[in-house]
Amino acid sequence: MGCRRMLQTGAGGAVQATxxxxxxxxxxxxxxxxxxxxxxxxxxxxxxSSETVTHIHDIATxxxxxxxxxxxxxxxxRTSTLGILTPQSLDLTFNNPYHALFAAGVAAExxxxxLAIQFISPLHGSLARAVDRASVxxxxxxxxxxxxxEVARIRRSGMRLVVVDATETDDEPSISVDDEGGAxxxxxxxLDLGHREFLILSVEPPAGSGGRSATIATLRxxxxxxxxxxxxxxxxxxxxxxxxxxxxxxxxxxxxxxEDGLRPTAVLAMSDVTAIGxxxxxxxxxVRVPDDLSMVGFDDIEMAQYTDPPLTTIHQPIHRKGEExxxxxxxxxxxxxxxxxxxxxxxxxxxxxGTTRQAPPMRxxxxxxxx
Amino acid sequence: MGCRRMLQTGAGGAVQATxxxxxxxxxxxxxxxxxxxxxxxxxxxxxxSSETVTHIHDIATxxxxxxxxxxxxxxxxRTSTLGILTPQSLDLTFNNPYHALFAAGVAAExxxxxLAIQFISPLHGSLARAVDRASVxxxxxxxxxxxxxEVARIRRSGMRLVVVDATETDDEPSISVDDEGGAxxxxxxxLDLGHREFLILSVEPPAGSGGRSATIATLRxxxxxxxxxxxxxxxxxxxxxxxxxxxxxxxxxxxxxxEDGLRPTAVLAMSDVTAIGxxxxxxxxxVRVPDDLSMVGFDDIEMAQYTDPPLTTIHQPIHRKGEExxxxxxxxxxxxxxxxxxxxxxxxxxxxxGTTRQAPPMRxxxxxxxx
DNA sequence: TTGTAAGCGTTATCAG
DNA sequence: CTGATAACGCTTACAA
Numbered sequence: 001m002g003c004r005r006m007l008q009t010g011a012g013g014a015v016q017a018t019x020x021x022x023x024x025x026x027x028x029x030x031x032x033x034x035x036x037x038x039x040x041x042x043x044x045x046x047x048x049s050s051e052t053v054t055h056i057h058d059i060a061t062x063x064x065x066x067x068x069x070x071x072x073x074x075x076x077x078r079t080s081t082l083g084i085l086t087p088q089s090l091d092l093t094f095n096n097p098y099h100a101l102f103a104a105g106v107a108a109e110x111x112x113x114x115l116a117i118q119f120i121s122p123l124h125g126s127l128a129r130a131v132d133r134a135s136v137x138x139x140x141x142x143x144x145x146x147x148x149x150e151v152a153r154i155r156r157s158g159m160r161l162v163v164v165d166a167t168e169t170d171d172e173p174s175i176s177v178d179d180e181g182g183a184x185x186x187x188x189x190x191l192d193l194g195h196r197e198f199l200i201l202s203v204e205p206p207a208g209s210g211g212r213s214a215t216i217a218t219l220r221x222x223x224x225x226x227x228x229x230x231x232x233x234x235x236x237x238x239x240x241x242x243x244x245x246x247x248x249x250x251x252x253x254x255x256x257x258x259e260d261g262l263r264p265t266a267v268l269a270m271s272d273v274t275a276i277g278x279x280x281x282x283x284x285x286x287v288r289v290p291d292d293l294s295m296v297g298f299d300d301i302e303m304a305q306y307t308d309p310p311l312t313t314i315h316q317p318i319h320r321k322g323e324e325x326x327x328x329x330x331x332x333x334x335x336x337x338x339x340x341x342x343x344x345x346x347x348x349x350x351x352x353x354g355t356t357r358q359a360p361p362m363r364x365x366x367x368x369x370x371x
Numbered sequence: 372m373g374c375r376r377m378l379q380t381g382a383g384g385a386v387q388a389t390x391x392x393x394x395x396x397x398x399x400x401x402x403x404x405x406x407x408x409x410x411x412x413x414x415x416x417x418x419x420s421s422e423t424v425t426h427i428h429d430i431a432t433x434x435x436x437x438x439x440x441x442x443x444x445x446x447x448x449r450t451s452t453l454g455i456l457t458p459q460s461l462d463l464t465f466n467n468p469y470h471a472l473f474a475a476g477v478a479a480e481x482x483x484x485x486l487a488i489q490f491i492s493p494l495h496g497s498l499a500r501a502v503d504r505a506s507v508x509x510x511x512x513x514x515x516x517x518x519x520x521e522v523a524r525i526r527r528s529g530m531r532l533v534v535v536d537a538t539e540t541d542d543e544p545s546i547s548v549d550d551e552g553g554a555x556x557x558x559x560x561x562l563d564l565g566h567r568e569f570l571i572l573s574v575e576p577p578a579g580s581g582g583r584s585a586t587i588a589t590l591r592x593x594x595x596x597x598x599x600x601x602x603x604x605x606x607x608x609x610x611x612x613x614x615x616x617x618x619x620x621x622x623x624x625x626x627x628x629x630e631d632g633l634r635p636t637a638v639l640a641m642s643d644v645t646a647i648g649x650x651x652x653x654x655x656x657x658v659r660v661p662d663d664l665s666m667v668g669f670d671d672i673e674m675a676q677y678t679d680p681p682l683t684t685i686h687q688p689i690h691r692k693g694e695e696x697x698x699x700x701x702x703x704x705x706x707x708x709x710x711x712x713x714x715x716x717x718x719x720x721x722x723x724x725g726t727t728r729q730a731p732p733m734r735x736x737x738x739x740x741x742x
Numbered sequence: 743t744t745g746t747a748a749g750c751g752t753t754a755t756c757a758g
Numbered sequence: 759c760t761g762a763t764a765a766c767g768c769t770t771a772c773a774a
Contacts, residue, residue, distance in 0.1 A: 021529070021767085023766095023767055023768085024767065024768060024769095025767080025768095033744075033745085034744065034745045034746075035745090035746095035767090035768080035769090036744070036745060036746080036769085036770080037743090037744060037745080039768070039769060039770085040743095040744085043769080047743075047744090048743070048744080049743065049744095052743085052744085064527060064528060066503050066528060067503070067767085067768070068445075068766090068767050068768070069503070069504050069505065069506040070441060070444045070445045070450060070506050070766085070767080070768090071445055071750090071766070071767035071768040071769085072767080072768055072769075073441045073506065073750095073768090074439075074441045074442055074445050074750050074751070074752090074766085074767080074768070074769090075749080075750055075767080075768045075769040075770080076750090076768085076769065076770095077750070079441060079506070080504065081489070081506075089478070089479075089482070090474070090475065090478035090479075090482070090488065091475045091478055091479050094465075094471045094472070094474045094475040094478065095468075095471055095472060095475055095673070100465045100466055100471055101465070101466060103461070103465045104461065104462045104463075104465040104466055107460070107461035107462055107465065107490075107492075108460075108461075108462050111460070111461070111492075111494065111495070114494060114495065116489060116490075116491070116494075116501070116504065116505065117461065117489070117490055118452070118487060118488070118489045118490075119478075119487070119488055119489075119490075120487070121478075121482075122482075123482065123485060123487075124482070124485065130487070132437050132438070132440070133440050133451065133487065134440060134487065135440040135441050135444065135450070135452075135506065156435060157435060157437060158392075247673065247674075247677055276677065280677055302466070302618065303618075303674070306618055306647065306651055308679045392751085394750095394751060394752090395751065395752065395753095396751080404760080404761085405760065405761045405762075406751090406752085406753090406761085406762090407753085407754090407760070407761060407762080408759090408760065408761075410752070410753060410754090411759095411760085414753080418759070418760090419759070419760080420759070420760095423759085423760090438751085438752070439750090439751050439752065440752095441750085441751080441752090442750070442751035442752040442753085442766090443751080443752055443753075444752085444766095445750085445751080445752070445753090445766050445767070445768090446751080446752040446753035446754075446765080446766055447752080447753065447754095447766090448753095448766070
């Protein structure tokens with residue numbers, strides 16, 4: 001099927017072009033029908049006699065014809081693609097079990113709806129640029145508050161948008177979990193076991209997350225604090241440290257805290273991976289978990305079941321969050337009634353495994369023996 | 372900015388449309404210039420006086436104008452998007468650390484080149500459909516041999532293509548590692564430690580992987596076998612079992628093998644996650660690793676360092692594979708010289724950690740004591 | 743049942 | 759430096 005073509009170069013020489021796509025017009029001509037007929041053969045076979053349909057299909061496959069998805073998108077004003085917007089680099093996103101599982105949930109539901117997925121993350125440092133270039137019908141923004149300038153811009157552009165893990169506002173629909181409640185439950189569990197000396201490993205607030213909107217870091221911290229306060233436990237700033245959400249990040253954070261003389265009997269980690277890292281640091285420092293040190297994570301990623309001992313943590317339905325986000329995006333109830341967006345808040349629960357135990361007696365003031 | 376519009380419905384009633392995009396024509400009119408000028412203002416500011424550029428930009432942002440990426444792609448015949456093709460569902464892909472790390476590598480290099488990433492995986496069970504709908508400039512196919520019908524179809528369509536983890540052929544460029552050599556090194560290491568009773572945990576061959584082309588499962592098995600054969604060790608079929616590439620999959624596979632009466636002193640797993648699952652199964656069965664059972668994984672994912680004991684495995688440069696795949700796709704040396712594709716084969720190496728130890732003496736024939 | 747023709751929103755060519 | 763005008767490849771009223 002001669003679909004190569006000689007192109008005249010400016011200089012007058014003939015040069016072989018890369019294979020030119022077979023277009024709908026080519027097929028139409030070859031089949032002796034109109035473009036419309038070919039289009040129908042693919043998109044609405046019912047509107048053609050079954051003979052012509054098969055005839056056209058035969059010709060088309062023989063010529064290797066494949067409708068151009070871009071042209072199709074332009075004409076239909078629909079890309080059948082949905083974007084997942086993350087403020088971090090994809091490199092980080094893909095290697096973060098939480099994000100991976102969330103994306104899996106999105107993918108599962110998207111597939112059901114026949115939608116493809118595209119990841120949108122800063123392009124040459126600019127989220128705006130990445131968003132502008134993305135050919136998508138809707139965006140799921142994760143971890144970006146409504147106050148984030150990019151989110152605002154997307155909303156203004158009229159593109160469908162669902163935010164995940166961000167403050168609920170009237171401006172756009174959202175999916176979230178009870179971060180504060182979960183954190184409170186984690187802290188209470190440790191308080192109930194008699195712990196009074198805590199170390200909190202916080203996740204990093206997203207870059208440029210804007211002022212007002214509460215990030216999950218804020219919410220979870222608030223949860224921890226409210227439980228501690230209710231129990232009359234102080235929490236000096238020094239005892240909450242921010243760690244990168246990686247195993248290594250958690251490991252280093254705990255090491256440094258230890259070297260700074262902190263001697264908690266319990267650590268509250270805002271993410272399971274951080275907790276896992278901290279567990280390894282503890283092991284290296286010959287601190288036994290849970291005998292000497294209790295630990296509660298957050299998220300309940302798969303690995304949490306397989307650490308040694310298995311990690312006590314706050315379970316959240318990560319995969320379902322992804323699915324629900326897609327449903328909300330598709331359901332589109334807020335477009336009709338602006339200023340009254342739907343919010344779905346999913347439940348979390350404490351899962352007690354092997355990393356929490358009664359606080360060891362008499363471990364106060366150890367901190368002072370240092371140096 | 373009145374960019375809502377009343378649309379006449381077929382029935383004659385007026386209905387409010389969703390917000391209509393501001394187009395380049397709107398901006399041109401508002402700014403009192405031609406469409407060309409607006410286009411230049413965005414894509415080739417040098418060709419306009421700086422005054423007009425800023426003027427146009429001002430108007431454009433005021434109107435909330437954003438060039439339509441789809442229209443742009445059509446006109447440019449370029450989507451600036453690259454597809455990662457996997458034969459499995461995204462649900463599995465995202466939760467597989469190997470794939471996640473590979474994708475991260477692709478993402479890193481793609482970002483440098485200003486390319487977006489789209490995942491292509493079976494849509495309603497059909498890879499072909501998914502490929503047809505994907506608006507991408509090039510495809511990186513992972514784990515799909517050249518003999519796979521879909522790969523052949525893509526090649527024929529003239530789309531840029533790089534295959535990863537597949538047999539090297541003249542038809543398309545490829546990235547791979549020395550799977551066979553790595554597997555051989557793993558087996559030799561165990562043989563050197565005196566092991567003679569093996570269990571092999573194989574990964575699943577990709578569905579419809581076609582007949583001839585060797586998958587990584589084939590290659591690694593070949594590597595194991597050649598080392599064992601050289602040492603005069605028999606490997607009955609019964610001792611190689613296929614397990615899903617998940618922790619749970621490895622766990623169950625090992626349990627079942629054990630229940631079937633197999634009593635290996637060493638297991639060779641084709642993937643780290645499977646190995647990790649098997650380690651947990653062993654622990655549940657009170658089989659001590661590495662005292663009673665040695666284990667070697669494959670891939671060297673991050674978790675391998677953090678298991679207890681840390682996993683001995685075959686390291687492969689997963690992230691770099693992703694980067695190289697993109698480079699190869701962009702470099703495009705094979706387009707010029709068809710039938711002579713470039714292949715990059717990256718190195719693997721044995722990383723000895725804590726899960727391998729001298730074989731326990733006298734553990735033959737235990738198998739026979741069963742039932 | 744099939745064909746004609748007008749978009750879809752850009753970019754690219756080529757005169758002014 | 760700027761502006762018409764023709765692609766780009768498809769879908770989709772509307773007409774036959």
